[in-house]
C-alpha cells in the first residue's frame with residue numbers, strides 16, 4: 001500500500017460540535033491511524049461546511065456576520081478535535097480562498113461542458129437539509145420528514161446540474177462494485193433513490209442567498225451547497241481544472257470517504273456524477289456509518305440532550321481522550337446505529353481498558369520486578385518444559401495471526417469488530433496467565449518457567465499495544481514505553497520476538513496505563 005487518502009464529511013458550523021460529529025471524526029481517525037501502520041503516505045482530511053442559507057440566518061439572528069459565526073464555530077470544531085487527538089492533515093474550511101477559487105473553476109468547467117444549465121424553477125426548499133424536496137417525500141402535514149418544518153416555496157432562476165445524464169453510469173458502478181458502498185446493505189437504498197432522480201439545482205439567486213461562492217461571470221448567482229461542499233475532497237489536495245498538483249495526482253482517488261448514513265445519497269449519487277462530469281476517477285469506498293443516539297433517544301436541541309464531546313471528558317475528569325475514543329469507535333457494528341450512555345461508557349472502558357488490558361500489563365510487569373528485579377533473562381527464551389512451550393507458542397501464534405484478522409476487518413471498515421478481536425487476545429492472554437499461574441511456578445522454585453510465562457505475556461502485550469494504538473494512542477504509547485516496544489513499527493514488521501533479554505523495567509517505572517473511571521486514583525490524578 002503506497003498511499004491512503006481518507007476524508008470525513010465536513011460539518012455545518014451553525015453550532016458547536018456534538019457527540020455525533022465526534023463519532024465520525026473518531027472513527028475516521030481510528031481508520032487513519034490503523035492505515036498509517038500499513039502505509040507511509042497517508043492523508044486525512046476533515047473540515048467545516050460554511051456556506052448556505054442556514055448559516056446566513058443563524059448569523060443574522062445572532063447579530064453577527066456569517067464570517068464571524070463561521071470563524072467562532074470552526075474554532076470550536078478544531079478545539080474539540082484537538083481534545084480528541086484527531087490527527088488530521090488538513091482542516092479545510094469552505095471559506096478558504098484556495099477552495100473558493102477552484103470551486104468557481106469547477107462550476108465554470110461544468111457549464112462549458114454542458115453539464116450545468118440555467119433554468120427557471122419553483123420548488124420546496126428545506127433549509128435544514130439545504131436542498132429541494134419532492135412533494136411525495138413530505139409528511140402528511142407537508143413537513144420535511146427530517147426537520148419537521150414546512151419547506152419554503154422558492155421560485156427562482158437557478159443553474160441545474162444534469163444528474164440524470166449520469167444515472168445509468170452510477171447504477172452500473174454500484175452494481176459492478178459491491179464493496180463501493182460500505183456496508184453493502186445500504187447499496188439497495190441508493191439504487192432505489194436513483195430510480196426517480198432529477199437534475200439538481202446547484203445555485204441560488206443572490207437576492208435570496210448571499211452567503212455563498214459567486215458564480216464566475218454571473219455574480220447574481222451563488223454556488224449552492226453541494227457543489228461547493230463536495231468539491232472540498234479534491235480542492236483540499238490541490239485539484240485544479242487546468243493543472244492539478246502532484247499531491248492531487250498521488251492521492252486521488254480517495255481510498256475511503258467516511259460519512260453518516262443521512263448523506264449517503266449526496267455522496268454516492270451527486271458526488272459520483274460530479275466526478276464523472278469532471279472526468280475524474282471515483283473514490284474506492286464510501287463508508288456510511290450509523291447514527292449515535294443518547295440514552296437511546298435521538299439527539300436534538302428540542303429534547304435538550306445534545307452532548308458535546310469535551311463535556312464527556314470533563315465529566316469523567318479524563319486528561320486523555322482514549323477511553324472516550326475507544327467507547328465511541330466500538331459503539332456499533334459497521335454501519336449500524338450506536339448509543340452513548342454514561343453508565344455504559346464507564347462499565348465498558350473499566351472492563352476492557354482497566355480490568356482486562358491495563359491490569360494484565362501491570363500484573364505481569366510487577367511480577368517481573370518482584371521475581372527478577374525487572375530483568376528478562378536469556379534462559380527464559382530457552383525451551384525446557386514442553387507443555388509450557390507449546391502453550392506459549394500457541395498463544396503467540398494466535399496473537400500474531402490476529403494482526404491479519406484485524407487488518408482484514410479494517411479493510412472492510414469494521415472498526416468495532418476489529419476491537420473485539422483485540423480484546424479477545426487480551427482475554428486469551430489473561431486465561432494463559434491464570435492457567436499457568438506464574439506465582440505458583442515461582443513458589444515452587446520453577447523460575448525459568450515463571451520467566452517464560454511472563455515473557456510470553458509481555459510479547460503478546462507488544463502486539464496488543466500496536467493493535468489498540470489507533471483507538472487509544474496515549475494508552476498504547478504508555479504500554480509500549482513500559483515494554484520498550486517501538487509503537488511506530490509497521491504492523492507487517494511486528495514479530496513474536498519484540499522482547500529482548502536484559503533489564504526491562506524498574507518498580508518506579510511501572511504505572512497503570514488506564515485508571516478505572518470513578519476510582520479515587522483517577523480523581524486524584526485529574527486534580528493534579
Ligand code: MSP
Pocket residue numbers: 008009010011012019020021023024049229230258259260261262263290291292293299
Ligand atoms: N455539511 C454536510 C456534509 C457535507 S460533506 C461534503 C452535513 N453536515 S452535518 O454537520 O449535518 O453533519 C456532518 C456529519 O456528522 C455527517 O456525516 C452526519 O451524518 C454526521 N452526524 C450528525 N449527527 C450525527 C449523529 N447523531 N450520529 C452520528 N453522526 C452524525 O451533513
